[in-house]
Amino acid sequence: MPTNTYLNAATTLKSWLLTRDHKRIALMYIAGITFFFGIGGFFAALIRLELVTPAGDLLTDETYNKVFTMHGVMMVFFVLIPLIPASLGNFLLPLMLGTKDVAFPKLNLLSFYVYLFGSLFTLYAIVAGGLDTGWTFYTPFSTVASTSAVVPAALGIFINGFSSILTGLNFMVTIHKMRAPGLTWFRLPLFVWALYATSLIQVLGTPVVAITIVLVAAERIFGFGLFNPAVGGDPVLFQHLFWFYSHPAVYIMILPAMGVVSEVIAGMARKQIFGYSFVAFSSLGIAIVGFLVWGHHMFVAGQSIYSALVFSVLTFIVAIPSAVKVFNWTATMYKGSISWQTPMIYVAGFIGLFAIGGLTGLFLAAMGLDIHVTDTYFIVAHFHYVMVGGAIMGYMAGIHYWWPKITGRMYNEFLGKVSAAIVFIGFNLTFFPQFIAGYAGMPRRYHAYADAYQVWNVLSSAGASILAVGFTMPLLYLAWSLKNGEIAGDNPWGAVGLEWNTTSPPPTENFHTQPIVTWDAYEYPTPVEGHVV
Amino acid sequence: MRSGTVFFPEVASTMAARVDQLYLFLVGLTAFFTILIFTMFVVFMVKYRRREPNSIGARIHGGMILEVTWSVIPLLIVLGLFVWSAQIFFAFARPPAETLNVYAVGKQWMWKFQHMDGQREINELHVPVGRSVKMIMTSEDVLHDLFFPAFRVKADVIPGRYTHMWFEATKAGTYPLYCAEYCGTKHSGMIGQVVVMEPDDYQAWLTAGAQEGSLASAGEKLFQDLACNTCHRPDAQGRGPVLHNIYGKTVALQSGENVVVDEAYIRESILRPAAKVSAGFQPTMPSFQGLVSEEGVMELIEYVKSLQGPTANQAVRPTTSGPAPNENTPSQAPPTRN
């Protein structure tokens, strides 16, 4: 192990809590995200337990509604949105750019505390009576009907939004201004392109959901009537404002995962990404077109058929850049030198699950079919395939890929592969039956359901218990590796990229000498000499 | 209750098979591409697995022909899907000219249905086979969504406005109906059944349940109870517009705009009379918000719609856009088929 690392530079509690080192901040985010993933997972377990039987016999309907709401709120706002940018993004961006830190280190630390404060506020809402609006906060239920703690929860999400905005802003400035000498835009790793596209959405979209939350809160606190039909307000306007952010938010979750997949495939196949510029621009394409498709959430909400047509065709079109990425990744594998280590196994799982998640999106873009499947378990299955099968599988691949860089140690390779396989199997068993239950007509957010759907729900709950094992294992063997893992060395995969050009773990200032970049991304010299490039 | 197979809901409407065809095509497409990509990925993983620890992949930067191919082919596929799905959507969005209308009101946590002949139902809806049924829906409180899986159709039910959907049932039987938009504590209890009946059975059911009088006649009574008739007189001498023959017409507003008199406009005029005042009249009408329920508004609308034909007090005739009624009807008010 190197003697001078960001981990041992200072060891007091204060040196962690007040750190401005992007790497330490990333680790604190990882801890926070893992914690909220645990809470969200606990709520998921309650949901799956309740749904084993058709009768609502485990939880009361009121409790069940609060449980699925909190599952959604925790997972969307406090896990999936910060998932990759705040953790791996924070850790890697300055390393990949060959710089010492992000542009605004203090702001970065502030983002973390804002995230913590916002999430604790929302946790407080659970104690203060819970929240039963669904994570979507639809009006007028959230404004005039619900008696639960809407304001504390909404305020927590509002505060958390600042964390997301500030991180996005910080990354954009960093990418524009902090690149190492010689590191031109088209030499950037694709993960950086993905982070840039993500940041763009965070900066442009988050403020809109922030103001929407302010309007809902104003209606609840002051009794203003902005979405209230009783004074002539329009409850559907809320949905437009909400989805203007919350649909692109899906791309905040998936784009960074796509970036991770590009890195892992390139590193594990030791090969340049096929069609680099197509993969890079497809990220921007998704970010931009992704802002124009929000209306597909409202095909049955009484919008005009002509706006429905426009939203439908744009939704179909936004599928193309995602398809282009998948094809390019597959082509990258051709004639690679492919390692079968854990990150690659997770990526293979990602490819399978994301293909299903993406293609089932077409069912929902297809207006005439969306009428039947929207608001059913089909939707639930679809977005879990994208968010868990896509974003979380990507995150897991990334954590395993950069773990040696982050900690300087290797985890147990066998357990890593086994956990990837268990997650893949458990995930499919959990969510594939939900497609079928959904098409058979089972509505989402149902506490009790018709007997006919029980077989799918039992399968799904069984799958969830396997999935729980799959997600608990990495927690254990990764923790174990922190003290007992094999020393990894600077570049255990024999990959290229600036982050592999420094020690593992890196020193606080990232590089011992300022890197100067004279090569393209993923340019492998022939042959690889030893394990160091 | 029939709930179809474990894979599909019952196919019980004219649209259901069309939706299922698109669904099955997409299932096939998804299976094809998922298997294609996943198989290729795994095959490459096996075939090009690392054999020497230090080996690297071949140097391949990309290929324009491939990029164009795998952009354009999916684009053509999705555009085809767009056209296909839009056709189905248009069929859903545009009900046939002749429909049997049923009003639905959602409230936490029940469905209330009103038929033209006055039958009222809660959480149960009776409709005939072979006739297009149009649902005219609103909510008394929060968002709901009326969902008939067997007909492959659903629509949000929104407070403060009317939304519509239609279906034509093809198979007698009893099928589930659900609330599909989360609406609070007992959302999953806001369910019921739709009973599709052969035309004869349906007529018998109508007759048996029609003692309360038609919707329009209930509306007429309400019209008098609320003293609407003091201003809306049939002889053009009242302070409000004549309502005979007004339904379906385009009327000029004070603001200079025109508006088609449909259900939504009549509803708005009862609840928010000042919003769109007919040209030539003073905005003297008070709002009836809070004084008349959503069901009452629906009765009043049907009454106004029934005022077709020669302008005379006795000339309350049914609108005749639907098939001619031939069943026994209550003597007081002729049936409305619209």
Next chain:
Amino acid sequence: MSNGAAVAHDAHAHHPALAHHFESLDAQKEASVLGMWLFLVTEILFFGGALTAYMIYRTWYPDAFAVASSEIAILPGAINTAVLILSSLTMALAVHAAQTGERGKILVFIAITMVLGAAFLGIKAYEYHEKYVEGHIPGLGLPFRFEEEYYRPAQIFFSIYFVLTGLHALHMIIGLGIMTWMLVLTRKGVITPEYYAPIEISGLYWHFVDIVWIFLFPLLYLIGRHVHHVG
């Protein structure tokens, strides 16, 4: 390490305001200014959401909005517009003084800017009080008084009025906080002709808040005033 970078680094290594991860104060300032512009973009979208609601309801209820907006007295709003434009001028002068390094002038101009900002808030408070007296607060359990014809949509108008002006006032208050901080930095001698980025980006923020008002004033006070009461 590249020699050029090392030299550049050494040249400015003594400046206390230079963060360790920037090569020069110029690079650092460029990053700060870009960051502030991006932040202002988020602010535009933040207000943009509420303005979308305004636009939609204005189209739905044009008469009610016209009548309701003509219930707002123009004079205080007009005075406030003038006050803010003047404060933008003094803010610009403060930035100029920072560039030339005249510390006394920086302090004076920032102080005037703050006085004008406070005056704006005072006038705003007076206006809110007027709304309270007139019964134009559509919530808080207060009685809302408005002509029957537009009773409901007028509540939407005033809800939007209070949300937009309230958020704007909140931004003004935050602006006063930032200006206080700038006074402290200037007095401590941190601000020099080499390093005045804090004053410059605070100025950007202040101008932005002024510009928001320049939009709010016509939208809420002026548009549709000529439309006399319909009917």
